[in-house]
Amino acid sequence: MTLYYSQTFGAVGAVIEKDGKILLVKEAGGLDKGKWNHPAGWLDLGENPQDGAKREVEEETGHRFTPTHILGIYSLVKNMANGETHHPIKMIFLGEISPDKIREIESDISETKWFTPEEIYNMDAETLREKDIKTMVKDYFAGKKYPLELITHTIVNKK
Numbered sequence: 125m126t127l128y129y130s131q132t133f134g135a136v137g138a139v140i141e142k143d144g145k146i147l148l149v150k151e152a153g154g155l156d157k158g159k160w161n162h163p164a165g166w167l168d169l170g171e172n173p174q175d176g177a178k179r180e181v182e183e184e185t186g187h188r189f190t191p192t193h194i195l196g197i198y199s200l201v202k203n204m205a206n207g208e209t210h211h212p213i214k215m216i217f218l219g220e221i222s223p224d225k226i227r228e229i230e231s232d233i234s235e236t237k238w239f240t241p242e243e244i245y246n247m248d249a250e251t252l253r254e255k256d257i258k259t260m261v262k263d264y265f266a267g268k269k270y271p272l273e274l275i276t277h278t279i280v281n282k283k
Contacts, residue, residue: 132199135212136176137164139195139264140185140221145238146261147221149184151253152234160239161253162260163189164214172277177217184233186225191217193269200256216260218269241265 139162140147148160165180167173174191181189198214229236244252244261252258 132211132213134167134173135164135214136167136173136180136217137162137214138177138181138189138191138217138219139260140181140189140219141264142238145240146244146264147185147236147238148244148257149229149233150235150237152232154232156253158234159253160237160244160247160251162216162257164216167215170279173215173275174217174272174277177215177219181219181221182227183230185221185236186227186229187221188226189217189219189221191219191272193218194272194274195260195269196263198256198260200254214256215275218264 147163149163151157151159151161163181163184165176165184167176168179171179177191178189181187195216195218198216200212200214202210202212204210241261245258247258249255
């Protein structure tokens with residue numbers, strides 16, 4: 125089955141810092157196998173973005189995640205080698221993770237690791253999944269953060 129993208133789609137993720145280092149996850153398969161990424165993924169249909177970020181961080185790191193702020197909303201246009209254009213709108217959260225893992229990581233992630241900002245800035249397209257991760261890390265260390273109330277989640281049931 126061939127997928128055709130004609131609109132933007134929603135993604136959620138997190139920038140998690142501890143002792144001056146940022147937590148990244150390594151992709152276990154697909155086109156991005158072996159590349160580092162921030163914990164992130166698709167927002168499920170009808171899902172509150174905060175809940176989506178909690179779910180994605182837990183699935184990809186094994187830690188419980190508690191969002192405290194929004195780092196930003198990032199628009200990433202990717203012109204793919206196969207001629208497709210992907211355009212995720214990424215809502216990136218800041219927050220805290222549980223000190224201990226509460227579950228095993230999902231099979232699409234092979235490992236997690238803490239990196240200094242300099243290590244991330246020096247990663248190239250063969251190592252880092254998305255270039256905008258560098259921007260997110262810079263935004264974090266520049267002190268950017270917004271209240272969670274910036275996002276309003278509404279479900280309308282028309283019956």
